[in-house]
Amino acid sequence: MVTHKKQHLPQKTCLVCGRPFSWRKKWAKVWEEVKYCSERCRRQKNPAAAGTH
Template sequence: MAVKKGDLPQKTCAICGRPFTWRKKWAKVWDEVRYCSDRCRRERRSSGQAERPSSTQS
């Protein structure tokens, strides 16, 4: 029996706050998925580097 789309688990993206649903390719790593897209994952990386103070600057 097929699973209805409305019955799939859902999470909220840590960057944009949009809800996203389970995908088959995330089946093994669903607990680790935090971002809805590659764009949000890149945004986290770029904003994380910008916020980190550089040790070479005085």
């Protein structure tokens, strides 16, 4: 059985919330274009709006 070490995955920082996020298999082909950690952050896209509702 092959085990994968998750601590060795590439990481980026979300442009909206500033939190680090790790590579996911669904992003394998588009990792260079991924900028946001979640769909919610992608919809906001405005760093000034983060945290204000």
